[in-house]
Structures are given as C-alpha cells and as structure tokens.
Amino acid sequence: MNSATVLPDAHAIPLEQIDVSDPRLYQLDAWRPFFARLRAEDPVHYLADSPFGPFWSVTRFDDIVAVDRNHEVFSSQPTIVIGDLVDEIPFEMFIAMDPPKHDLQRRAVQPVVAPANLAAMEELIRSRVVEIVDNLPQGETFDWVERVSVNLTTQMLATLFDFPFEQRHKLTYWSDIAAGSPEIAGGDVSHDERVTGLRECLQAFTGIWHERKGREGSFDLISLLQRDPNTADLVDRPMEFLGNICLLIVGGNDTTRNSITAGVLALNQNPAEYDKLRADHSLIPGMVSEIIRWQTPLAHMRRTASRDTVLNGKQIRKGDKVVMWYISGNRDESVIDRADEFIIDRANPRHHIAFGFGVHRCMGNRLAEMQLRVLWEEIMQRFRMVEVMGEPERVQSNFVRGYKSLPVRLHSL
Numbered sequence: 001m002n003s004a005t006v007l008p009d010a011h012a013i014p015l016e017q018i019d020v021s022d023p024r025l026y027q028l029d030a031w032r033p034f035f036a037r038l039r040a041e042d043p044v045h046y047l048a049d050s051p052f053g054p055f056w057s058v059t060r061f062d063d064i065v066a067v068d069r070n071h072e073v074f075s076s077q078p079t080i081v082i083g084d085l086v087d088e089i090p091f092e093m094f095i096a097m098d099p100p101k102h103d104l105q106r107r108a109v110q111p112v113v114a115p116a117n118l119a120a121m122e123e124l125i126r127s128r129v130v131e132i133v134d135n136l137p138q139g140e141t142f143d144w145v146e147r148v149s150v151n152l153t154t155q156m157l158a159t160l161f162d163f164p165f166e167q168r169h170k171l172t173y174w175s176d177i178a179a180g181s182p183e184i185a186g187g188d189v190s191h192d193e194r195v196t197g198l199r200e201c202l203q204a205f206t207g208i209w210h211e212r213k214g215r216e217g218s219f220d221l222i223s224l225l226q227r228d229p230n231t232a233d234l235v236d237r238p239m240e241f242l243g244n245i246c247l248l249i250v251g252g253n254d255t256t257r258n259s260i261t262a263g264v265l266a267l268n269q270n271p272a273e274y275d276k277l278r279a280d281h282s283l284i285p286g287m288v289s290e291i292i293r294w295q296t297p298l299a300h301m302r303r304t305a306s307r308d309t310v311l312n313g314k315q316i317r318k319g320d321k322v323v324m325w326y327i328s329g330n331r332d333e334s335v336i337d338r339a340d341e342f343i344i345d346r347a348n349p350r351h352h353i354a355f356g357f358g359v360h361r362c363m364g365n366r367l368a369e370m371q372l373r374v375l376w377e378e379i380m381q382r383f384r385m386v387e388v389m390g391e392p393e394r395v396q397s398n399f400v401r402g403y404k405s406l407p408v409r410l411h412s413l
Contacts, residue, residue, distance in 0.1 A: 010034045015042055020057055020325060020398075021050050021082055023186030026299060027396045032340065035059055035328035044314040051186070052082045055302075055321035056314070059328040061335040061353065063312050067303055067324050068357035074303035074322055081399050082302050082323055083184040109224050109248065117219060118366055121159075125371055128155050129378045136410060141389045144406045148375075149260040156371060157252045162220035163208070174201045175253045178246040185399035201249075202242040209235045221248055250400075255297040255354075256368040258402040260375060261392070262295035263287070265406065266342045268388040273344045281380050287344035288372040293352035294342045299327040299401045301356060327401065329353050385411040 007024060010033035018034055025031040038045050038059045045057040058064050067074045079085050111117065132151055136142070150172055157175075158168040177197045180189035205222070212222050225231040225244075234241045267274040277283055305320045316322060330352050331339045337346075355362035362368070379386065387409045395402035 010037050015045075016048070018045065019047055019050050020059075020328075021047075021052050021055070021186065021323075023396045023398045026398060026401055027394045029394060031299075031327065032331065035325065035331065039328060039332060044312045046314070051182075053084075053321065055082060055323050056311075056316060057328075058311070058322060058324050059332075060312075061329040061332040064324045064326065064329040064353055065357050067311065067322060068301070068353070071358065073306060073309050075306045076303060078304070080301045080303075081179055081184050082300060082321065083181075083186075085184070107228070107230070109221050109244075111219065111224055115366075118370060121367070122370060122374065124159065125156065126374050126378070128152060129371075129375050133375075133378050133382060138410055138412070141407050141409050144264055144386070144408045145257075145261050145403050146405070149257045149403070152260065152371065152375065153253050153257040156256075156367075157249065160221055160248075160252055161208075162212075162218065162222065170201075170204070171249055171253065173197065174246065175249045178250050179399050180397065185397045187395075187397045187399075198242060198246070201245065202238060205241070205245050206235055206238075209241075251362065251364055252367075254400050254402060255292075255362065255364075256371050258297040258400070259292050259295050259368065259372055261403040261406050262297075263291040263372065263376065264386050264408060265388060265392060265403075266291060266294055267386075270342045273342055274385065276344055277376075277380065278384065281377070283344050284373055284376045284380070285369075286346060286349040287376065288369050289349035289352065290342065290344050290346055291372065292354045292368070293330050293336075293349070295401065296327040296330045296352075296354045297401055298354070299398060300325050326353050326356070382413065383410050384413050387411060 007022075007028065007030055010018070015037070018038060020031065020034050020038070025034060038057060043058070043060040043063060045059065046054070047057065048054050058067055129152060132148060136147060154168045154172050155165075157163070157171045158165050161171070163171060174197060177189045177194045179185050180187035181191060181194045182188070183191070208222055209226070212218070212220075213226060215223060225234055231244075234244065267277065273287075277287060301324050303322045303324065305316050305318050305322055307318050309316050311322075330336065333339045336351065355365040388406065389409050390407040392406040393404040395404060
C-alpha cells in the first residue's frame with residue numbers, strides 16, 4: 001500500500017495486502033473502509049511485510065479488550081508503538097512495562113489525578129478556559145488548534161509538571177517529536193531532530209529534578225516521582241527517566257488537545273447534534289465521551305506476544321507484534337450501535353476503548369474529560385456556533401490521530 005501515490009480501493013485490494021499502518025490513511029482521513037473490511041472479513045489480520053515489519057492487526061472491540069487485559073501473554077515490552085525504538089534514544093516508560101514494575105512506577109504519579117486533586121484543579125482549569133475563550137478574535141477566521149487546543153492543554157501540562165510557564169511551548173514541541181519519526185509511527189519528524197529534541201528534554205527535566213529535590217508538600221509530577229521509593233532514583237536511570245517524562249507529556253497533552261479540535265469538527269459535520277447541544281447543555285458530559293470515542297486520539301497500541309497463543313482462531317507466535325487498533329474497535333457495529341455516527345446523547349457514552357483497557361488504561365482520563373467538559377460549558381455560554389471554515393490539516397502518523405490546524409469563526413449568542 002505504501003508504494004502507491006494514490007491510496008487503493010479498500011475493497012479491491014487483496015485482503016492480505018491491506019496495510020493499516022500506512023500513515024496516509026490517517027492524514028487523509030481515509031481509514032474507515034479499510035478497517036470495516038478487516039472487521040468483516042479478517043478481524044485478526046496478519047500483514048507479512050510493512051515498513052514496520054510483519055504484524056497482526058486486531059480490529060474488533062472484544063478481541064482488543066481480550067488482548068489489552070492479558071498482559072501475561074501480550075506484553076507491553078519493549079514498546080507500545082508499531083515501530084521499533086532507535087538505539088540512540090532507547091528510552092523506557094512505564095506504559096511499555098509489564099507488572100509488577102509497571103504498577104510501581106504508575107502508582108508514583110497516580111496521586112496527581114486523584115479525585116481530590118481533580119476537584120481542586122477544576123477551578124484553575126475553568127479560569128484558564130475563560131481567559132482563553134474571552135480573548136478569541138470575533139468576526140475573523142483563526143486557527144482553533146493554536147488558539148484553543150494547544151493553548152489550554154499546554155498550560156495544564158505546565159501546571160502538572162510545575163514547568164516554567166513562559167517556556168511551556170517546549171512541552172508541546174517535545175510531545176510532537178516523541179513519537180513523530182517515520183520509524184516509530186510513520187511521522188515526518190527527522191531522526192536527527194527527534195534525537196536532538198529529546199536530549200534537550202532530558203537535560204531540561206534533569207535540571208528541574210535537581211532544583212526540586214527536597215521540596216516538601218508539592219504535588220507536581222516531578223515531586224511525586226522523587227517522593228516515591230520506587231522512583232526516587234529515576235533521574236539516575238536517564239533513559240527510563242526520559243521515557244516516563246515523554247509518556248506523561250504525550251498522555252497529558254495529545255489526547256485532550258486533539259479531542260478539543262475533534263469536538264468542533266464533529267459538531268460541524270453533524271449539525272443536528274449541534275442543535276441538540278444548543279437546546280440542552282446538560283448533554284455536555286455525555287458528548288465529551290462521544291467526542292473521545294469518535295476521535296480515538298491514539299489510533300493503536302502494540303503488544304508483543306510473550307508465548308505462542310491463539311486469538312480468534314489465529315495462531316500467533318512468540319515474538320509477533322500484535323497491534324490493537326482502538327480506532328477500529330470504537331467503530332465496531334457489533335458492540336456499539338451506529339458506531340460510525342456521532343451521537344451526543346448515547347445511552348452509554350463511556351462504552352468505548354479510546355483510553356485502553358486493563359492495567360494500562362489511561363491514567364489521566366478523568367482529567368482529559370474534565371478539560372473538555374469545562375471548555376464546552378464555557379463555549380456554550382458565549383457562542384451559538386464555532387463554525388469550521390475550511391478543511392483541517394491532519395498529522396501524519398499511524399499512532400497520534402491529531403490535527404495541525406482547523407480554521408474556524410465564532411458566532412455569538
């Protein structure tokens with residue numbers, strides 16, 4: 001599939017040649033028919049040859065859950081992206097570890113999103129949302145990604161790390177390059193740029209770690225890592241330190257940022273749903289879950305078989321790459337009614353796998369939902385419509401399903 005200048009017809013190409021790792025499928029928003037065919041004809045699909053090597057695609061909801069919950073057979077090590085890591089930056093992160101080590105490291109940072117901390121954060125989030133939306137340009141077209149999605153999530157990320165606020169743009173940049181190389185996820189970030197940028201990230205956070213050592217009473221992510229006995233020496237394991245920092249940056253940024261943009265796009269593409277929202281603002285919490293399902297900001301997670309096994313009748317060998325396509329599972333009509341449609345008043349909107357499943361389920365899912373909910377509460381108090389004025393520019397990646405830009409115009413109440 002990758003050698004063609006134009007994407008093939010999803011129903012004409014031989015089944016064994018379907019390659020859903022092709023990043024153009026996501027950049028061109030052309031992925032739906034390829035996954036629909038795999039779910040119908042070959043839900044656990046083997047591709048013998050791709051730029052990322054041979055791999056299995058798991059495309060149905062229930063099979064994805066079966067893989068995600070079975071960490072003993074389907075290991076997160078050495079990485080959770082479809083491509084293999086490059087030797088210069090062989091970083092480790094707890095999402096790419098199995099229990100018990102995974103559990104110990106995740107537990108160290110879990111308090112940052114504990115219910116009491118989330119409740120305390122809501123006021124801060126709302127004040128920042130208000131400042132952002134009250135300063136948006138009226139009567140002109142502007143980029144929603146830059147002015148709202150990136151702006152809000154980068155401010156929140158700086159708070160979680162207690163990172164120098166005036167340098168918070170660096171967090172966005174490091175997030176973009178962490179999984180942005182062609183070898184890892186089919187991205188367009190050069191190898192040299194990624195290596196240089198991640199070394200700068202490591203240097204910056206190593207400095208912060210040493211400056212913060214011994215500070216009492218702080219609940220930022222660095223202080224939490226320092227206080228936990230299982231991660232107190234993390235800075236002395238540089239690749240593990242860098243890996244976990246990158247994980248927390250991407251996890252605290254990309255999912256929320258791209259869902260903020262997706263919500264505007266989905267409502268514009270489904271005007272009847274926008275009418276529902278205007279008529280009843282109490283639909284916002286359910287709509288937030290539907291936005292996350294509809295977008296599925298991380299298209300896949302990879303596992304590696306730790307032993308020979310069988311999944312849905314297919315013989316998987318030890319060492320095989322097994323890729324769970326969350327983006328496909330969230331469109332599985334056998335599990336989710338009218339799965340290809342955007343419906344903001346679904347009966348069970350949280351029934352999706354965009355946050356993963358099992359021990360690796362997204363740690364910050366409630367924080368992501370809160371940011372989206374607060375943003376839409378404030379938008380609906382001010383604007384009749386956030387109108388999309390042109391096509392979005394999408395990220396080139398088979399991992400992060402994201403947006404580079406989205407031109408919009410505001411219409412006041």
